Amino acid sequence: MNAPPRVLILTGAGISAESGLKTFRDNNGLWEEYSVEDVATPEAFARNPELVYRFYNERRAQLTNVCVVPNAAHEALAKLERVLGDSLTLITQNVDNLHERAGSERVIHMHGELLSSRCATTNKTFKCDTPFDGQTLCACCNTPTLRPDIVWFGEMPQHMELIMESISQADIFLAIGTSGNVYPAAGFVLGAKDSGAKCIELNLEPTANNWFFDESISGIATKIVPEFVERLIKEFNL
Ligand code: OAD
Numbered sequence: 001m002n003a004p005p006r007v008l009i010l011t012g013a014g015i016s017a018e019s020g021l022k023t024f025r026d027n028n029g030l031w032e033e034y035s036v037e038d039v040a041t042p043e044a045f046a047r048n049p050e051l052v053y054r055f056y057n058e059r060r061a062q063l064t065n066v067c068v069v070p071n072a073a074h075e076a077l078a079k080l081e082r083v084l085g086d087s088l089t090l091i092t093q094n095v096d097n098l099h100e101r102a103g104s105e106r107v108i109h110m111h112g113e114l115l116s117s118r119c120a121t122t123n124k125t126f127k128c129d130t131p132f133d134g135q136t137l138c139a140c141c142n143t144p145t146l147r148p149d150i151v152w153f154g155e156m157p158q159h160m161e162l163i164m165e166s167i168s169q170a171d172i173f174l175a176i177g178t179s180g181n182v183y184p185a186a187g188f189v190l191g192a193k194d195s196g197a198k199c200i201e202l203n204l205e206p207t208a209n210n211w212f213f214d215e216s217i218s219g220i221a222t223k224i225v226p227e228f229v230e231r232l233i234k235e236f237n238l
Helices: 042-047 051-065 072-087 096-100 160-169 183-196 220-233
Strands: 007-011 086-090 107-109 113-117 125-127 145-151 172-176 198-203 213-217
Touching: 007 072, 007 160, 007 183, 042 051, 051 113, 051 145, 072 086, 072 096, 072 220, 086 160, 160 183, 172 183, 172 220, 183 198, 198 220, 213 220
Parallel strands: 007 086, 007 172, 086 107, 172 198, 198 213
Antiparallel strands: 113 125, 113 145
């Protein structure tokens, strides 16, 4: 039997849109309501921490709302992980936990996680599903040093070494529900191409980076992702 293909998946906000979470750059997206410079940079946190805490406390409250549940696209990727095991690597730019709740067990969160807080002094992270702010004491040093466990603009994304290794080994690269505006994630397709991977974009509409890809599939994630997963399973007899 042939070894299964090594599949590397990068997801973005579009995969969680049908679960009721806003994307960033679509009409009515988060970056229309707030400016990146006010809530998603280290400088913003230094200047106006209250606003930054409030922004992420709101996002966390939204994510823990009972109406927000994983959708068919998250579930299809969890199924693909069960089929492919270690041959699948799932990297997400999303800070929600919908992949995990759908059953994916090895999710790489390159932009951090909403349901986590981080000590600014020790860098230790703590599971957290409630609001916190500049008065909340950190469990490791008992001082008010907690910040959102989010990678802000100007900061280094998490797990880059592991990600670069996965890119160099990929046979198939899928970018799902991401506009390709934010680097380094937007450049993963080029690395995957260099490694000889077939690169496929699955998005509501073709993105500006579309021409980097060998194939582009347009439509809503809850339709095109389950269909594509079934196609892979059939094509490779998985
Ligand atoms: P964007 O908001 O930039 O892009 C979302 C993409 O999803 C767009 O290309 C939409 O066309 C597509 N989309 C919307 N609804 C969809 C649906 N139902 N099915 C399929 N696709 C759909 O979000 P990201 O690319 O994830 O970083 O943004 C990347 C990073 O920018 C985020 O992780 C965040 C943000 O600033 C930080 O905060 C550090």
